Amino acid sequence: MQTCAPGRSPSWVSRRRLLEQKISELHKCGNLSHIKQVHAQILKANLQQDLYVAPKLVAAFSLCRQLALAVNVFDQVQQPNVHLYNTLIRAHIQNSQVSQAFVTFFDMQTNGVYPDNFTYSFLLKACSGKAWFPVVQMIHTHIEKCGFCSDIFVPNSLIDSYSKCGPVGITSAKKLFELMDEKDIVSWNSMIGGLGKAGEMVEARRLFDExxxxxxxSWNTMLDGYAKAGDMSEAYKLFEKMPERNIISWSTMVSGFSKAGDMDMAKALFDTMPFKSLVPWTIIISGYAEKGLASEASKLYDQMEEAGLKPDDSTLISILAACAESGLLGLGRKVHASIERTRFKCSTQVSNALVDMYAKCGCLDKAYAVFDGIAKKDLVSWNAMLQGLGIHGHGKQALQLFARMRQEGVFPDKVTFIAILCACTHAGFVKEGLHYFHIMEKEYGITPQVEHYGCVIDLLSRGGRLDEAYKLVNSMPMEPNCVIWGTLLAACRVHNAVELAGEVLDVLVRLAPSDPGSFSMLSNIYAAAGDWGGVASVRLRLRSTGVQKPSGASLIELDNEVHEFTVFDESHRQSDKIYQMIDRLNQDLKQVGYVSSVQCQ
DNA sequence: GTAGGGTTAG
Structure with a gap:
């Protein structure tokens, strides 16, 4: 900044010093009206072009989420330098405008300003966790051209970003790691983390030992790698060898055992850990909830609150998601009550989780009430509510809600259309479903993905238009997966299309040889058609593959207890009464004219 | 004189 000119009055000099002081602290100021005040003084002093002042202002506006004002300041500067460009790039990223950050990145080069290690730091951070392989590759190419790999942060971020891009990414990460002539401990840790994510634990262990x-x-990353790979015995061996264990080591072990289904080990370790934060409580409660163990999960939730811990958003969301998955309405209600008791208002994300939980547990009224109460609905709120209506057969309400969503100016995404198509399927709206399938690309620019094709094939099949469904499977622009073929097979069962079913099974066996579900489906189809020879041949084929089909089960929660039922099950203590009730229902159904689909049994 | 950043648990 230009220094005070000679010959000025003492008061001018002191005013100027004060402004300089304010400017130097501007970038960490979170008070918008103060920033605007200083901005006005800057304009008055004609300092807006100053290459020291402008980045401070851009950073300040960005911090207050005033991206438009930040861009405006930038636009006033005729010849931005690399520092100012970097600040603008960071501003875009801070305000979730990643694509604009890249536009700025290209703009600066067009204007003859070349990126430096700061630029790459910002851009790589924006890519982290996004699995954008081509983007990471492009940044890497730029870095290699300019030679900024000498800054150890840059290659380390590259390894991390590459590692999150799947198999292609890990190959690039490995190459880069080998080429680095100076590695620090973070380089090694990022590399073993990446190998772990890619499931290459043998190689990760080799590096760890080296x-x-x-x-x-380093130790915790290895534990997590083994845990994610489901290898808890190797994880435990390493855990015992650790020179020191911190709360992350313990939590990783609890999470690993819980995911592996061993809740006894998870609980034993949880009880042993010397100190517990919200994270291990979240892991153990969600673990029990995911397995449908309602009373354990519920008891632990109370204990967590008794221990004086207040669940944060992540804890609430994680537990509610587990409740939604297992249908634990009781615990879901308890969590909701505790939110209303302890919070003045709850975030959109938590409300979304509540909507989803209530909807999946079948309480559509409660879901709607929470949904209506969300002050700032985001796309996820709309999608959760649409999905809830759809899966419970309220097709008309779902389509009405979609119309309301459009009126309020919310633009749908691919998830919205999955919900809409699913709603049409469950309500039998074949014509409407096809309509939305056709307009999603034409009017909304959303290219149908394999999930959307799956919905439409389900829609056509359930509507009895099996031929059209089969035609669509064969004309899809992508390779049909086993979900698609499975949908078709299920439709064959409903419509007794024995011949097509055999054909579909052949494809399914090729795609997923270890999935016994398709065999039992075909067996049911033959049984329904009275073809017992067919049933026998399928059973034989199933035996020759050596896979066993786990029986399907239904779950229902009553007073914090989950009751599970499988076919021919007599294990329930009220089994006699249950079968009596089924008989009565069957008789009632027959009286109103229902005919079972398995008439030949 | 200015700007910043990486790896581990939900």
Missing amino acids: MPERDAV
Whole structure:
């Protein structure tokens, strides 16, 4: 900034010093009206072009989420330097405008300003966790051209970003890691983390053993790798060898055992850990809830609150999601009550989780009430509510809600259309479903993906238009997966299309040889058609593949207890009464003219 | 004199 000119009055000099002081602290100021005040003074002093002042202003506006004002400041500067460009790139990223950040990145080069290590740091951070392989590759190419790999942060971020891009990414990460002539402990840790994510635990272990020195992160990263791979015995061996265990090591083990289905081990470790934060409580409660163990989950939730811990958004969302998955309405209600008791208002994300939980548990009224109460609905809120209406057969209400969503100016995404198509299927709206399928690309620019084709094939099949469904499977622009073929097979069963079913099964066996579900489906189809020879041949084929079909089960929760039922099940203590009730229902159904689909049994 | 950043648990 230009220094005070000589010959000015003492008061001018002191005013100027004060402004300089304010400017130097501007970038960490979160008070918008103060920033606007200083901005006005800057304009008055004609300092808006100053290459020291402008980045401060851009950063300040960005911090207050005033991206438009930040861009405006930038636009006033005739010759931005790399520092100012970097600040604008960061501003876009901070305000979730990642694509605009890249536009700025290209703009600066067009204007003859070249990126530096700061630029790459920002851009790589924007890509982290996004699995954008081509983008990471492009950044990498730029970096190699300019030679900024000498800054250890840059290659380390690259390894991390590559690692999150799947198999292609991990190959690139490995190459880069080998080429690095100076590696610090973070380089090693990122590499073993990446290998773990890619499921290459043998190689991760080799590197871990080769490391010149290891810190807590190195050990925990290995534990997590084994845990994610489901190898809890190897994880436990390493856990016992650790020189020091912190709360992350313990939590990783609890999570690993819980995901592996061993709740006894998970609970034993949870009870042993010397200190518990919200994270391990979340892991153990969600673990029990996911397995439908309502009373354990519920008891632990109370204990967590008694221990004086207030669940945060992540805890609530995680537990509610588990409730939704297992239909634990009781625990879901308890969580809702505790939110209303302890919070003045709840975030959109938590409300969305509540909507989803109530909807999946069949309480559509409650779901609607929570949905209506969300002050700032986002796309996820709309999608959750649409999905809830759809899966419970309220097709008309779903389509009405979609219309309301459009009126309120919310633009749908691919999930919205899955919900809409599903709603049409469950309500039998074949014509409407096809209509939305056709307009999703034409009017909304959303290219149907395999999930959408799956919905439409389901829609056509259930509507009895099996031929059209089969034609669509064969004309899809992508390879039909086993979900698609499975849908078709289920439709064959409903419509007794024995011949087509055999054909579909052949495809399914090729695609997923270890899935016994298709065999039992075909067996049911033959049984329904009275073709017992067919049933026998399927059973034989199933035996020759060596896979066993786990029986399907129904679950219902009553007073914090989950009751599970499988076919021919007599294990329930009220089994006699249950079968009596089924008989009565069957008789009632027959009286109103219902005919079972398995008439030949 | 200015700007910043990486790896581990939900």
